[in-house]
Amino acid sequence: MAACEKLIMENIRINNQRLLKNLADLAQIGATADGGVTRLAFSDEDIQGRNWFAERVKSPGFDYATDGAANQSAVLKSSHPDAKTLIVGSHLDTVFNGGRFDGALGVLAALEAAQTIQDQEIPLPFHLEVINFTDEEGSVMGEFGSHALTGAMTEDQLENPRGGRDALVAGMQNLGISEATALGARRNPAEILGFFELHIEQGMRLKNENLDIGVVTGIVGIRSEWITFRGKANHAGTTPMSVRQDAVMGAAEFMVKARDLTNEKFNPAVLTCTQIESKPAAFNIVPNEARFALEFRHGTEDLLDEMMIDLKNLGHTIASRLNLEFEWDDASDCRAAPAAENMLVALESAANNLGLSHQRMMSFAGHDTQMMSNFVPSAMFFVPSEAGISHNPKEYTQDKDVINGANVMLQAILECAKQ
Numbered sequence: 001m002a003a004c005e006k007l008i009m010e011n012i013r014i015n016n017q018r019l020l021k022n023l024a025d026l027a028q029i030g031a032t033a034d035g036g037v038t039r040l041a042f043s044d045e046d047i048q049g050r051n052w053f054a055e056r057v058k059s060p061g062f063d064y065a066t067d068g069a070a071n072q073s074a075v076l077k078s079s080h081p082d083a084k085t086l087i088v089g090s091h092l093d094t095v096f097n098g099g100r101f102d103g104a105l106g107v108l109a110a111l112e113a114a115q116t117i118q119d120q121e122i123p124l125p126f127h128l129e130v131i132n133f134t135d136e137e138g139s140v141m142g143e144f145g146s147h148a149l150t151g152a153m154t155e156d157q158l159e160n161p162r163g164g165r166d167a168l169v170a171g172m173q174n175l176g177i178s179e180a181t182a183l184g185a186r187r188n189p190a191e192i193l194g195f196f197e198l199h200i201e202q203g204m205r206l207k208n209e210n211l212d213i214g215v216v217t218g219i220v221g222i223r224s225e226w227i228t229f230r231g232k233a234n235h236a237g238t239t240p241m242s243v244r245q246d247a248v249m250g251a252a253e254f255m256v257k258a259r260d261l262t263n264e265k266f267n268p269a270v271l272t273c274t275q276i277e278s279k280p281a282a283f284n285i286v287p288n289e290a291r292f293a294l295e296f297r298h299g300t301e302d303l304l305d306e307m308m309i310d311l312k313n314l315g316h317t318i319a320s321r322l323n324l325e326f327e328w329d330d331a332s333d334c335r336a337a338p339a340a341e342n343m344l345v346a347l348e349s350a351a352n353n354l355g356l357s358h359q360r361m362m363s364f365a366g367h368d369t370q371m372m373s374n375f376v377p378s379a380m381f382f383v384p385s386e387a388g389i390s391h392n393p394k395e396y397t398q399d400k401d402v403i404n405g406a407n408v409m410l411q412a413i414l415e416c417a418k419q
């Protein structure tokens with residue numbers, strides 16, 4: 001590419017007013033009285049949102065398509081004979097009483113970037129596909145569309161979705177898809193160049209550091225476990241402290257020491273203990289069983305494995321000293337999803353072209369990028385969330401940050417075109 005052509009590309013910007021209007025218009029669909037949005041996946045509001053999106057992209061130049069998982073795509077076709085596809089986007093569904101930016105910003109900024117490329121008649125060496133993934137938020141299954149597209153969807157997941165089997169069956173019918181079509185929606189990764197997703201941060205790191213863009217190095221993996229300590233029930237008055245086999249004391253000591261271990265050895269990992277139950281449930285009996293849910297998140301599978309070994313050792317050590325039994329049962333896990341370095345570099349070059357400050361960081365929340373990262377080279381990036389609030393009607397991202405995000409998306413696409 002000639003130097004002057006490069007400069008022209010770097011000076012291209014999105015249409016701010018069109019993007020802001022699209023965001024405002026979409027927020028009317030499923031709008032709640034307090035300024036939030038309820039557009040649950042597979043619901044009537046979801047279908048209205050989808051129809052709105054389909055209407056937006058039926059301009060000449062875009063090919064509109066849906067797949068067997070009801071993912072919606074608007075494709076700007078390249079004339080290049082060996083063109084692969086660069087996918088950009090996010091999700092249009094929301095949680096119950098959610099905000100206007102989570103997901104919607106990612107789809108509409110991607111669409112705005114594609115429309116700008118179309119307006120400017122910039123020839124791309126790849127097809128550019130703007131995608132709206134089905135049911136990211138999990139009102140029925142969670143990351144439904146990206147599971148299907150990447151071939152990670154299983155019959156077992158469809159049999160036991162978190163929102164219930166009946167809701168899934170009815171929902172799929174609403175969108176005109178079936179189990180068979182969803183399971184058949186896997187794409188060929190050899191035909192996909194990569195994936196970018198813009199999302200609001202849903203945290204305070206960018207605000208606290210006064211940064212414009214967070215370049216996400218990966219999405220943390222999540223391990224979920226059931227922990228049980230077992231001891232011996234006995235009289236709470238007549239049993240001296242020194243001979244008790246108190247299961248709750250084992251659990252309590254484990255929780256505090258697991259927190260300290262996380263902070264001291266595995267920072268920035270996070271660890272949570274919930275759903276604490278003890279038996280028997282009485283004031284005057286030393287409990288013989290304490291059971292709770294343990295969840296921990298970290299950036300790579302290796303670090304998660306190391307954490308797991310340390311936590312198991314901690315449990316066994318405490319149990320043997322207190323004369324208890326310790327049990328560890330795996331409930332579920334979600335693999336860590338590292339971003340592709342070439343995609344991170346494209347995002348950083350894009351931010352540099354725009355004079356925006358940026359920093360690499362992990363994502364502690366799940367996104368469709370998680371599924372895409374283990375499938376094709378992928379990366380996501382964040383713009384600031386005011387006060388870090390999300391999944392809430394008060395979720396807000398300033399216009400300037402919305403515009404910055406869309407311009408980074410545009411420039412990152414153009415960076416990929418240079419490579």
Ligand SMILES: [Zn+2]
Binds near residue numbers: 091199
């Ligand atoms: Zn989201």
